[in-house]
Amino acid sequence: MANKFSIAAGLVCSALLLTLQASAQTAAAAFLSPASTDEFPSISAYLDVRDAQGNFLPGLEAASVSVVEDGAVIPVSSLTQVETNLQLVLALNTANSFAIIDQQGITRYSYIIEALRSWSASLPTSSGDDLSLATPNSTPILHSNEYQQWFSDLEQYQPAFQTASPSLASLTSAIEIASEPGGDLGASRAVLWLTPALGPSFNADMLSLAEQARQSGVRIFIWMVDSRSLFESEQAATLRALASQTGGTYFAFSGIEPIPDLAAQFDAIQASYQLHYLSLVNSAGTHTINAVIQAGEITINSTSQTYDLALSPPLVDITALPELITRSLVDRSDPSLPFEPTHQPIDLAVSFPDAIQRELVQTTLLVDGQPVAVNQTAPFDQFTWNLEGYTSSQIVSIAVEVEDALGFTASSAAISVQITVEGAPTGFQALFLRYGALLVVFIVLVAAAVLLLVFVLAGRIQPKPLGSRRRNRSRYEDPVTQPLQLNKEDTTRPRPKNRKKAASSIEKSKRSKKGSDAGKQGEAFLERIDTAGEIKPGSFIPLAAGEITIGADDQRAQLHLDHASVEPLHARLWQDRDGQFFLSDLKSTAGTWINYAPVSENGSRLHHGDLIHFGTHGYRFSLRKHAKKTNPIIITKQT
Numbered sequence: 001m002a003n004k005f006s007i008a009a010g011l012v013c014s015a016l017l018l019t020l021q022a023s024a025q026t027a028a029a030a031f032l033s034p035a036s037t038d039e040f041p042s043i044s045a046y047l048d049v050r051d052a053q054g055n056f057l058p059g060l061e062a063a064s065v066s067v068v069e070d071g072a073v074i075p076v077s078s079l080t081q082v083e084t085n086l087q088l089v090l091a092l093n094t095a096n097s098f099a100i101i102d103q104q105g106i107t108r109y110s111y112i113i114e115a116l117r118s119w120s121a122s123l124p125t126s127s128g129d130d131l132s133l134a135t136p137n138s139t140p141i142l143h144s145n146e147y148q149q150w151f152s153d154l155e156q157y158q159p160a161f162q163t164a165s166p167s168l169a170s171l172t173s174a175i176e177i178a179s180e181p182g183g184d185l186g187a188s189r190a191v192l193w194l195t196p197a198l199g200p201s202f203n204a205d206m207l208s209l210a211e212q213a214r215q216s217g218v219r220i221f222i223w224m225v226d227s228r229s230l231f232e233s234e235q236a237a238t239l240r241a242l243a244s245q246t247g248g249t250y251f252a253f254s255g256i257e258p259i260p261d262l263a264a265q266f267d268a269i270q271a272s273y274q275l276h277y278l279s280l281v282n283s284a285g286t287h288t289i290n291a292v293i294q295a296g297e298i299t300i301n302s303t304s305q306t307y308d309l310a311l312s313p314p315l316v317d318i319t320a321l322p323e324l325i326t327r328s329l330v331d332r333s334d335p336s337l338p339f340e341p342t343h344q345p346i347d348l349a350v351s352f353p354d355a356i357q358r359e360l361v362q363t364t365l366l367v368d369g370q371p372v373a374v375n376q377t378a379p380f381d382q383f384t385w386n387l388e389g390y391t392s393s394q395i396v397s398i399a400v401e402v403e404d405a406l407g408f409t410a411s412s413a414a415i416s417v418q419i420t421v422e423g424a425p426t427g428f429q430a431l432f433l434r435y436g437a438l439l440v441v442f443i444v445l446v447a448a449a450v451l452l453l454v455f456v457l458a459g460r461i462q463p464k465p466l467g468s469r470r471r472n473r474s475r476y477e478d479p480v481t482q483p484l485q486l487n488k489e490d491t492t493r494p495r496p497k498n499r500k501k502a503a504s505s506i507e508k509s510k511r512s513k514k515g516s517d518a519g520k521q522g523e524a525f526l527e528r529i530d531t532a533g534e535i536k537p538g539s540f541i542p543l544a545a546g547e548i549t550i551g552a553d554d555q556r557a558q559l560h561l562d563h564a565s566v567e568p569l570h571a572r573l574w575q576d577r578d579g580q581f582f583l584s585d586l587k588s589t590a591g592t593w594i595n596y597a598p599v600s601e602n603g604s605r606l607h608h609g610d611l612i613h614f615g616t617h618g619y620r621f622s623l624r625k626h627a628k629k630t631n632p633i634i635i636t637k638q639t
Helices: 002-024 108-121 147-156 169-178 200-216 234-245 262-267 427-458 468-477 499-520
Strands: 029-032 036-039 042-050 065-069 072-075 078-083 086-092 126-134 141-146 188-195 218-225 250-253 271-278 285-295 298-301 305-309 315-320 324-329 343-351 360-367 370-375 382-386 394-404 409-411 415-421 524-529 535-543 547-551 571-575 581-585 592-594 611-614 617-623
Touching: 029 200, 029 285, 029 298, 042 285, 065 271, 072 271, 086 169, 108 147, 108 218, 108 250, 108 262, 126 147, 126 169, 141 147, 169 188, 169 200, 169 218, 200 218, 200 234, 218 234, 234 250, 315 394, 315 409, 343 360, 343 394, 360 382, 370 382, 581 592
Parallel strands: 086 126, 086 188, 188 218, 218 250, 324 415
Antiparallel strands: 029 042, 036 042, 042 271, 065 072, 065 285, 078 271, 126 141, 285 298, 285 305, 315 343, 343 382, 360 370, 360 394, 394 409, 394 415, 524 535, 524 617, 547 571, 571 581, 592 611, 611 617
């Protein structure tokens, strides 16, 4: 029975060994890191692609890689080769074979520790690498990023070689540490396992650990520390197959073999690809991805990864909208003019409670549940609400709907807005606002007529009978009723020799007198003055009541002044309802001056005797009726 059991155990071990070796001979492999969703819907991950010998496969392009997400094939948007950090776990499975000494009295373990010392001393004190130490019973060092400190802690660990019992505990712990989610997703994950040769009883567990490491993208580097007689044993072949299957290397050390260059060994694995793709996921939950690589005629499917996504609709609030909008006429005297305001701006605030930022594709403004404005291009957070259709006071409900790039929609809370329309005047009020001046004149005339009628009926005014004026006129025109006149010549006045010339002279004198009298009948007038302030004879200019414009352009100015310093439209002179005269400048270059003081566009009051200058063209202002003659006040310019 014992022989049969030994034969069966041997067959099982051989089968497991063949499985490991067959797995190690798999052509090419790809390992996908956990995905990063920080910039969702853009997702990034690291891709480690290896050839049949476990070496990194360089030179891939984005067109040769695609991502399968929940069964949907998505091309990657970018693929970049990067140099990654190293996440290394040193796993010690020490045994008595580590304590064997050579002719110099140095143990095999001491040689290994010295090699680790030299390697760590050649690296920066602090780096982005992640270093840990796993032993069969504990993890003395966990996630250190300082090589010297890591080695110092390693050096303080003292294995019990004589009593140690070989196991897979340190390897199991190391693979779990290297496979932990989080941290640096793109780091190259590796385990350096120092172990003696193991018996066939460990083969089944090693097969399981190899598959676990492979699925997590963890490379296992194995240093078998034992006698040279075991280098070609079945146990050594099993360890060699385990390292090869995960993309690591195998080294057998008896105390005299050159220890591999750790820097070169780990530098060779610190290369990877970083890929980005645009996710099609629009629902929360767990999603699965893997990469498909087309390398020439070979298709490589990477390991799969899952990621969890918590998606929720956006939140939208209306941030700038008054509760009361008052519309009123621009000019109440003309109801045909529009009401103001005609438009109301509305601002939105959109946030994403799931912390996944994305673009908006549409926002809609709703008034009483009906869409009145739609934004399908940026800016999505602003509306202009048209108010022209609201001509009566009412209360309306305002809300906004948004749709994001993932297809989620959300609505804001409805806000009630009171629109108050100050209506146009109607009836007599509207008639008075439009025709007020004419109505006042009409009312005054009617009142005067009524008052006159009252005086006539009261006998205080006695109108002459109709036709009396005509009878009186005919009486004087009847030659029978006219007194007889003697036709005798006045001999006391000398008769002019030239009657025609005399008549012309008399007519001219009458016209001159008539013009002079007509001018002096005005309330005010201007007289031209010379540079000394003296009035020039014959320069009298009467000023009519109301408003006149003054300038050099006889088509635009009512008072034409032909002078080089006078603008085409220079100044304005007017009389107010109280009979006061005012003068203002019309933005002239040379200016308008009263008593040598500049006049603004708002105007200044004129007094009798004031000196006026239009540029350098001077006049004296006079009033026909004035209480006292005033002298002009001259203001000298301070220099």
